[in-house]
Amino acid sequence: MRKELQDMKPAVALPDGRLSPDEATMGHILDPQMFADIYEQFDEEGQTYFPRLTDTGDVEAVIVHDDIDSFGDLAEADVYIDFTRHKQTWIAVLWIVDDPDHPLGFPFSFSVEEDTGRYLAIRLLEQDIIWVHHLAPTDEGIMHIYSESISFPDEEKDDAIQHLLAAYRNDPQTEAEEEVPARIVSGNTIDSARFVDKGLTFYFDYSALLRRFGEEAAQEQVMGAVYRALWMMRRHPNPQARAAELYIWVGEGNGQNRAGEDTHLLGITMTPQLLDVYQIVNMSELDANPLATMLMSITEYQMLEEEEPLALGYLPIIGYVNGELLHIDWDKAAVERIASVYDTAYPQAGFNPYRDMLEEEL
Known part of the structure; x- marks a missing residue:
């Protein structure tokens, strides 16, 4: 990882005991106490997709679909990430492509002027793989449907780093080149x-x-x-x-x-x-x-x-x-x-x- 990223990576407190959904939880309702942060994001904040920091310091992506059936068509979909930035916000867009004419895009935003947002962004780029957890609300609670790991090539990572550095420096010229004409x-x-x-x-x-x-x-x-x-x-x-x-x-x-x-x-x-x-x-x-x-x-x-x-x-x-x-x-x-x-x-x-x-x- 580039030295400039290491220099700007802050130390943050890791959430004690925050585990990831895994094979044991797949197909089951997530425990409201063990996964209280997910319930808070969805039930109280109204967030249907968000990055999540684990107790090991890794970053994962959570997507809460409308229901279990709405995920069914996406089980075999291709997944890739696109990167941009807006002012001091670094954005990783997770595209899920089942039908090329009807892809779904989930923009995960990271405010890099804040320590937590900057840590999450840098850690995301450090990781060899990123876990994506697909969930859905039910009458009993939030169900863990499926999890998959994704990665991206080094050339895409280089592009992502450039956007992250530009967001951190808040360079207006770089932003002007990236934004819509x-x-x-x-x-x-x-x-x-x-x-x-x-x-x-x-x-x-x-x-x-x-x-x-x-x-x-x-x-x-x-x-x-x-x-x-x-x-x-x-x-x-x-x-x-x-x-x-x-x-x-x-x-x-x-x-x-x-x-x-x-x-x-x-x-x-x-x-x-x-x-x-x-x-x-x-x-x-x-x-x-x-x-x-x-x-x-x-x-x-x-x-x-x-x-x-x-x-x-x-x-x-x-x-x-x-x-x-x-x-x-x-x-x-x-x-x-x-x-x-x-x-x-x-x-x-x-x-x-x-x-x-x-x-x-x-």
Whole structure:
């Protein structure tokens, strides 16, 4: 292992008595006390995939599938890892490919400015093999379905190290070379037909996000997940997914969280739904969509709705077209245009949220 990685590898406290799922637990419900950390990640944090540190200092990957049946088709799938980074987050994307047109991607993120995240990332690269444990929830608890070990060639490891070092140094130039090509466009240039598309809205408890991170970091949590998802789409094994056109809309409003408590909600809508691109028959299969995978892994994620964001008064702020990222600028003329589209689409509404925007300073 490179000397620079050894120099930046911190000492961390290992979790005493934390064992790995093994042959003895396969096909059985994991003991809630022995595997309390897994239950906490899934039940309390809502995480369906995450890295896990064992008492020997090794790092393993845990994936909690929707149910036992959903894993059945993946038993013989190919597995490989792709690497990138976003600012000071190093990302290892675990691709599970049963059908080349319908792969599943699980982005494991490591905050390398933190000792634990940096240790996990470096240890992952040090290991000759990485164990991946496939689990599923049942009425009795979390069942251990299957475990497999994976490794990757030295040339891939060299690429991963470069991304890790760049994340640790937070080198803007290296990040610019890695990220999706981007440019700024006016909202006036977007095809008006795209404004009336139906989409998928991911709702977050924005009040909880603000309490945990503060405004700037809360926005980075959500938008960082969006950018990482777009990077995954650009590297997606399915060429149809790589060529897909989509728009990301953002809006806020009052509502209720999953506990029924009044709160301030943040909505992130993707249009169109791209169900055909990802061969999604019902909403339980949304994990085939990288955006859903990333956004639904955020602790403050609350619910998913099929909605027309235009009707909600949201604005599309990001586009993804032909592998290029579009930052959409909304000046007065552009808002006037989308306001006109709203008038045509909802003539009986009695209120136009975009005309309300025009009364404010843009």
